Amino acid sequence: xxxxxxxxxxxxxxxxxxxxxxxxxxxxxxxxxxxxxxxxxxxxxxxxxxxxxxxxxxxxxxxxxxxxxxxxxxxxxxxxxxxxxxxxxxxxxxxxxxxxxxxxxxxxxxxxxxxxxxxxxxxxxxxxxxxxxxxxxxxxxxxxxxxxxxxxxxxxxxxxxxxxxxxxxxxxxxxxxxxxxxxxxxxxxxxxxxxxxxxxxxxxxxxxxxxxxxxxxxxxxxxxxxxxxxxxxxxxxxxxxxxxxxxxxxxxxxxxxxxxxxxxxxxxxxxxxxxxxxxxxxxxxxxxxxxxxxxxxxxxxxxxxxxxxxxxxxxxxxxxxxxxxxxxxxxxxxxxxxxxxxxxxxxxxxxxxxxxxxxxxxxxxxxxxxxxxxxxxxxxxxxxxxxxxxxxxxxxxxxxxxxxxxxxxxxxxxxxxxxxxxxxxxxxxxxxxxxxxxxxxxxxxxxxxxxxxxxxxxxxxxxxxxxxxxxxxxxxxxxxxxxxxxxxxxxxxxxxxxxxxxxxxxxxxxxxxxxxxxxxxxxxxxxxxxxxxxxxxxxxxxxxxxxxxxxxxxxxxxxxxxxxxxxxxxxxxxxxxxxxxxxxxxxxxxxxxxxxxxxxxxxxxxxxxxxxxxxxxxxxxxxxxxxxxxxxxxxxxxxxxxxxxxxxxxxxxxxxxxxxxxxxxxxxxxxxxxxxxxxxxxxxxxxxxxxxxxxxxxxxxxxxxxxxxxxxxxxxxxxxxxxxxxxxxxxxxxxxxxxxxxxxxxxxxxxxxxxxxxxxxxxxxxxxxxxxxxxxxxxxxxxxxxxxxxxxxxxxxxxxxxxxxxxxxxxxxxxxxxxxxxxxxxxxxxxxxxxxxxxxxxxxxxxxxxxxxxxxxxxxxxxxxxxxxxxxxx
RNA sequence: GCGAGAGUGGCGGAACGGUAGACGCAGUCGACUCAAAAUCGACCGGCGCAAGUCUUGGGGGUUCGAGUCCCCCCUCUCGCACCA
Numbered sequence: 027x028x029x030x031x032x033x034x035x036x037x038x039x040x041x042x043x044x045x046x047x048x049x050x051x052x053x054x055x056x057x058x059x060x061x062x063x064x065x066x067x068x069x070x071x072x073x074x075x076x077x078x079x080x081x082x083x084x085x086x087x088x089x090x091x092x093x094x095x096x097x098x099x100x101x102x103x104x105x106x107x108x109x110x111x112x113x114x115x116x117x118x119x120x121x122x123x124x125x126x127x128x129x130x131x132x133x134x135x136x137x138x139x140x141x142x143x144x145x146x147x148x149x150x151x152x153x154x155x156x157x158x159x160x161x162x163x164x165x166x167x168x169x170x171x172x173x174x175x176x177x178x179x180x181x182x183x184x185x186x187x188x189x190x191x192x193x194x195x196x197x198x199x200x201x202x203x204x205x206x207x208x209x210x211x212x213x214x215x216x217x218x219x220x221x222x223x224x225x226x227x228x229x230x231x232x233x234x235x236x237x238x239x240x241x242x243x244x245x246x247x248x249x250x251x252x253x254x255x256x257x258x259x260x261x262x263x264x265x266x267x268x269x270x271x272x273x274x275x276x277x278x279x280x281x282x283x284x285x286x287x288x289x290x291x292x293x294x295x296x297x298x299x300x301x302x303x304x305x306x307x308x309x310x311x312x313x314x315x316x317x318x319x320x321x322x323x324x325x326x327x328x329x330x331x332x333x334x335x336x337x338x339x340x341x342x343x344x345x346x347x348x349x350x351x352x353x354x355x356x357x358x359x360x361x362x363x364x365x366x367x368x369x370x371x372x373x374x375x376x377x378x379x380x381x382x383x384x385x386x387x388x389x390x391x392x393x394x395x396x397x398x399x400x401x402x403x404x405x406x407x408x409x410x411x412x413x414x415x416x417x418x419x420x421x422x423x424x425x426x427x428x429x430x431x432x433x434x435x436x437x438x439x440x441x442x443x444x445x446x447x448x449x450x451x452x453x454x455x456x457x458x459x460x461x462x463x464x465x466x467x468x469x470x471x472x473x474x475x476x477x478x479x480x481x482x483x484x485x486x487x488x489x490x491x492x493x494x495x496x497x498x499x500x501x502x503x504x505x506x507x508x509x510x511x512x513x514x515x516x517x518x519x520x521x522x523x524x525x526x527x528x529x530x531x532x533x534x535x536x537x538x539x540x541x542x543x544x545x546x547x548x549x550x551x552x553x554x555x556x557x558x559x560x561x562x563x564x565x566x567x568x569x570x571x572x573x574x575x576x577x578x579x580x581x582x583x584x585x586x587x588x589x590x591x592x593x594x595x596x597x598x599x600x601x602x603x604x605x606x607x608x609x610x611x612x613x614x615x616x617x618x619x620x621x622x623x624x625x626x627x628x629x630x631x632x633x634x635x636x637x638x639x640x641x642x643x644x645x646x647x648x649x650x651x652x653x654x655x656x657x658x659x660x661x662x663x664x665x666x667x668x669x670x671x672x673x674x675x676x677x678x679x680x681x682x683x684x685x686x687x688x689x690x691x692x693x694x695x696x697x698x699x700x701x702x703x704x705x706x707x708x709x710x711x712x713x714x715x716x717x718x719x720x721x722x723x724x725x726x727x728x729x730x731x732x733x734x735x736x737x738x739x740x741x742x743x744x745x746x747x748x749x750x751x752x753x754x755x756x757x758x759x760x761x762x763x764x765x766x767x768x769x770x771x772x773x774x775x776x777x778x779x780x781x782x783x784x785x786x787x788x789x790x791x792x793x794x795x796x797x798x799x800x801x802x803x804x805x806x807x808x809x810x811x812x813x814x815x816x817x818x819x820x821x822x823x824x825x826x827x828x829x830x831x832x833x834x835x836x837x838x839x840x841x842x843x844x845x846x847x848x849x850x851x852x853x854x855x856x857x858x859x860x861x862x863x864x865x866x867x868x869x870x871x872x873x874x875x876x877x878x879x880x881x882x883x884x885x886x887x888x889x890x891x892x893x894x895x896x897x898x899x900x
Numbered sequence: 901g902c903g904a905g906a907g908u909g910g911c912g913g914a915a916c917g918g919u920a921g922a923c924g925c926a927g928u929c930g931a932c933u934c935a936a937a938a939u940c941g942a943c944c945g946g947c948g949c950a951a952g953u954c955u956u957g958g959g960g961g962u963u964c965g966a967g968u969c970c971c972c973c974c975u976c977u978c979g980c981a982c983c984a
Contacts, residue, residue, distance in 0.1 A: 257904060261979060264903070269983075291984060304984085344982075369982040379984040387901080388982055462983060581979080687924070688912050696912075704925060707938085714939090758913070762923035769923090842919040847965040849919055887964050893918045897964045 045713035047677030047804065054807045055158055063822045064109075064160045066116050068553045068564040077113035078568045079105040080548055082576030082584070083120045086146040086168070087127060090153045092616035092659055092685075092697060093577065095669045099682045099801075100613055100691055100757070101575045102159045106800035107752050109160065110826035116568055118551040119154065119161045121147050123170035124540045126204060128474045132506045139474040140502065143170055153670055158678045158803050160822065165554045169543035174550065175476035176497020177559035178542065183479060183490045184598040191235055193488060197308065197372070198467060200228035205510055206471045207232060227330060232469040233478060233536070237590045241266050241461045243604075244589055253609035255692075258581045265582050267462020272446050273376060274455030276303060276353035279361050284311050287353055287364065290375030290460055294449065295441035296382040297357050298430040299403035301393060304346065304367035306377040312366045315349040322347055322366060329368045344369050344392045356454055357431070367392065375460055383420065390420045403430045404438070466587065468539045473504055473512040475537030483524035483531040492525050511535055544584055545591035548574075548606055559600060566602045574607040581612065611755060614694040616685070620654035620665040623647075628664040631699075656696055667697050679802035680706040686801055687761040709805055712768060712798070716791050716809045719775055722784035723813070731780025740770040741790045742833035748797050749826070757801070764798055788813065793827045836891075843868045844895040845877040861888050868894045
């Protein structure tokens with residue numbers, strides 16, 4: 027045990043702990059392993075219903091953290107519960123093993139990324155196994171293993187052939203610190219999601235997955251996913267971003283080359299309020315103007331150098347440059363200037379828009395800055411058309427069109443329809459649906475990723491690596507002391523003969539975005555050793571995942587990509603399912619107090635000690651410590667607790683029990699030493715209760731004394747309540763029921779001997795063992811052994827108990843007696859009590875009679891077994 | 901700005917429209933102990949000696965009855981945000 031360096035006062039002081047988890051936990055882990063309790067077949071034939079539980083697989087950073095403990099405990103409770111309920115449960119584990127930290131380690135410490143990763147996997151596997159998770163370890167794989175990523179390459183080639191993937195020259199988000207391309211989804215407030223560096227625009231050749239083709243289906247299917255959190259579905263819907271509007275062409279007034287500009291608009295009804303047309307810096311018309319206008323060229327260069335990120339930083343200041351070109355408004359025939367503007371995105375719509383300052387904030391800001399006309403064409407309800415005007419706020423609400431010729435008097439909806447009809451009639455455009463979602467660029471200029479299996483030949487162009495040559499393996503001998511992609515610097519790897527013509531050719535040196543790796547691992551788990559990427563029969567049996575569990579931070583990126591990739595695998599004949607995850611649960615974070623020394627340095631919880639008065643002091647220096655906010659555990663704030671230490675000190679069951687007990691799992695949980703100690707004490711208490719109890723197995727006795735009956739009722743009510751709570755993932759409530767059960771059992775333990783009591787105790791403990799097994803599996807086995815010494819049956823394989831309805835029904839009800847909704851007293855009644863009798867008794871209660879005095883009863887409300895309410899007058 | 905969610909004792913939180921505060925943590929008192937820890941027992945929202953009375957962010961409403969349903973407001977958290 028490595029607890030020697032831990033503060034002595036934190037070590038649980040119990041005279042002689044009866045339950046020796048240090049011996050028990052490894053013993054039961056071995057027993058489960060020996061009995062292969064958690065193994066399932068790729069294609070099972072036993073006829074049991076399947077249930078696939080999956081937690082988001084970990085990145086092998088080196089150690090497990092509390093977020094992992096929470097994630098895998100939640101999943102394990104579900105897996106063990108479903109298994110006990112008779113399901114054939116697949117619960118696998120793997121490693122999301124490609125990614126930048128491995129390369130950083132290589133640069134900083136001279137370790138090869140592969141060695142670093144595999145060593146981390148080994149260390150974390152050991153830690154995870156100590157948690158006692160019911161995982162089918164035979165299914166384990168790492169995405170950095172050619173045996174995995176080779177199949178990924180094959181999938182990619184299939185998708186390429188099917189037209190789901192294409193090569194594109196495009197402006198990409200370039201992270202100058204990581205030296206790689208980022209997907210839109212990976213740019214947060216203009217910065218790289220990992221490096222935090224300002225993202226630049228760069229034109230590169232990249233591989234793109236055509237996720238936008240599936241945008242309509244990805245959006246529509248969200249409505250058919252009742253077991254996903256509403257919040258996540260909304261986030262995805264917003265991200266996909268469907269909008270309805272129109273495309274229309276504006277004729278250029280004095281054409282010199284380009285003779286029209288097409289815009290996208292969601293407000294065709296405001297066309298009469300147009301005062302300018304704005305185009306993106308990358309727009310072809312801008313390029314044409316720049317050829318003869320140095321000012322325009324300079325402006326374009328300025329916008330492009332700063333990119334979108336700089337704009338965000340500059341408090342979104344709108345800037346434009348007049349091109350001198352005019353366009354003609356098809357509805358009014360008026361001429362309007364074309365501006366190049368820094369806020370127009372080439373990637374959205376058509377890269378051009380018409381400005382209607384009266385009804386759009388951004389257009390209004392722009393118009394005010396450059397002194398362009400502001401013409402209101404929608405009248406707010408109740409406003410006077412003679413006096414209505416726009417000052418600093420546009421009117422973007424629902425109103426009636428005016429000063430708009432044939433649209434006058436129409437509401438927004440009708441005006442839009444009429445405008446689109448007119449645009450269509452004139453053949454200058456049509457109504458369209460537009461999407462915010464961008465295609466998914468998957469090329470990354472990185473070494474530690476899955477190589478993209480493509481060869482570039484001067485004669486043949488883009489040539490796929492023949493499938494017989496897969497897996498295309500990463501070379502091991504790379505160096506990291508130069509910036510950029512080590513694969514590109516490798517002396518020989520990229521030089522290869524063209525598979526088609528045999529001439530010298532070059533390998534693609536980009537690797538896949540690691541989100542590709544995690545977009546199909548759930549499918550690979552179904553047949554992890556297969557020769558093909560997936561065995562159709564296995565995947566069709568197990569998919570979709572019935573319960574997927576992970577952090578909310580993956581609400582968009584990972585989950586959207588995985589949904590798309592599943593569709594792409596279906597389109598290429600690898601799967602039948604369209605949706606990978608039927609049920610999704612997003613867990614809350616694990617938080618902890620943070621501590622700072624007086625000179626402002628963050629301190630680890632191990633470095634501080636709580637004084638009797640609750641203030642904190644630095645252990646070594648004795649100086650006061652500033653207690654900071656309670657926030658998500660992070661290395662930078664040093665407010666982390668190492669799960670390995672907790673498991674060593676208190677055992678896996680304690681860690682599992684605590685992380686389940688305090689909070690609903692979707693909320694953040696604060697890790698506290700006191701809470702853990704409480705959980706630890708409860709493991710000991712349960713053990714003692716079972717150990718000290720007098721119980722007796724055997725046939726159901728014919729007779730039960732009052733205490734025995736009470737205990738039996740508690741047992742069966744607990745079974746019913748636990749079943750419901752676990753089913754709903756309300757684990758904190760399930761924990762509360764176990765506490766109640768234990769308290770009630772302790773009560774019954776003290777009762778005088780009576781018929782059936784010893785048997786009722788056996789029944790209670792027998793149920794207890796199975797009920798707690800999902801949460802505290804090792805302790806459950808210990809109790810199982812006490813009940814049946816020497817048995818080789820494992821609680822892990824026991825069936826979930828079934829509540830006897832005769833025993834869950836209450837023997838009597840305490841019902842509330844109210845007068846005008848105010849509680850006056852309670853009375854106990856039999857379940858089959860007659861209404862009139864209950865009412866009469868209630869009315870006769872002294873407190874009730876007092877409240878009724880001098881009043882006339884107008885109405886008597888009676889809800890069986892619940893409540894009586896007298897409505898009175900006077 | 902737009903969208904979503906949440907406000908209940910000292911704390912985490914329970915509560916099919918039906919006795920608000922289950923259960924845990926912390927705390928108080930007692931037993932055991934030379935003492936402490938552990939353990940066991942009692943208490944544990946406010947005011948009140950008590951009978952009572954007030955109490956689920958604030959205000960209104962629906963209802964015999966509202967933490968729960970409806971409307972308005974306040975606060976906090978999260979997500980998105982030059983999207984035309």
